[in-house]
Amino acid sequence: MTSAQVPATTIASPTKKSIRIGVLSTPGTMDPRQAGDTITALVLEQIFETPYIVTPSGSIEPWLFAERLRLDRAGDQPVYSAAVRPGIVFSDGTPLTAELAGASLARTKALFGRTKVTVANDRVVFAMSGPSPRFEMVLTQWNTAIVLERGGGYVGTGPYVPAPGSTISSMKQAGLSHLQRNTRYWNKAHIDDLLFVVYPAEPDGTPLKLIEAAKRGEIDLTLNLSVNEVAKYGITGYMPMQLPSNSTSILYFNSQKPPLTDVNLRRALQHAIDTTPIAQINYERNHLAFTAADIIPPLMGKATGNFGARDPELLRNYPNKPSRLTLVVPWTPRPYILKPLPSAEEIARQFAAYGITVELIVTRSAEDFFSTLARGEYDMALAGWVADNPDPAEFYESLLHSAQVSTKNQYLSNLARWNKPEMDAALVAYRTDPSPANRKVITDMIENEAILVPIVYGASSAIRSRKVKNVNITPANHLPFADVDLSA
16 A cells, blocks of 8 residues: 555644645655755755755745855866855764765766866865856756765755655655654754655546545645646646746667667658657647647747758658667656656657667656666667756757766767767857857757757646645746645
């Protein structure tokens, strides 16, 4: 029996403030620096904190760092530094120091290839590999959280800690991630217990168990139900919250694995994809509004890609078409693709019309999904990206820079495995000067090299019960539960 089947009264203590958050899966790791999915992030960002934060208004403020980054050396490879905020301790009582912060950030995969992290004169020092004028924004990302490795586990400074005895295995077995308030937390938190209760989606991606739990009033908040589902299934007693989309689903072509090393084949496959039926699968209403014209989601501005004009005859006339291709499919609905399996089946149907059989590699867990992608043993991957911060340059860099190509033992986010100096140079130029002209160089290269196809934009939404207040979702779709409270 999972916790989703256990009455709420057997889980939450009536003497404490507790809220139940409905989710679709358990965390995949307890190390935020290695995490790659939003449900893991939702849980871990309550335990671990970042050097800087983005406020609900969109401004950046120092958090675990005591100040804004100081420019110690200008030029093409600048050096920045900052001191840590004094008086903060990890949840086990260990004081936060520049040495511990630097050691944690030096092992952060989101910074690989971007900066070398050291410590000098009680300051964390970032020696950049190239210009990065908005680097503070990177240090607001949940995967740059500062971690203390202790006794084979991970300790944070955040407002919550895992309940005693919690492990990834025990969370999966119980279908529940239970966090308790950190009594050593340096700031305020109002809720005593956070209960992330798992309601797995159906094979077609429909969150029926979560819908039923909401109709029974068993959850207080979820980011996994849309406004349309509230109306369609007659869910009452909740207040919906609709946000601009901050994610995009993408069909990636593995540019390092034959036969997709051939740009002409990639281009033919790219032109054969019709995204409209996929949008219809994921969004019953107003699906055309979610059809992606660019990999950058609407939260970050107007689309500038030129993915509209398609010539399906390119694939029909391509000589020696492959008879079989593989496609990796996410294990559960993601913010950017609500119905992953039916969407993958639609892609397979479209390619079947050209005589190409698509074998679906349907993953079974976050670990299975990310390890499969890390090995690179696929032709195509149905995945995507959720914005870690509001900077389009970081979105592009995460998906396209050569430093983000996975190794067999390390999942990174460049799933097209595109490793070209021309793209790296274009990304540097755009990071330095985010002009429309520099952005066009990137979008033209994506199109001309045919390394991916943007499919649909994700829908960012949440519902909360009326007793839950102070739900402040950031522009990057983070939800700091330290702010959340319950009505008297």
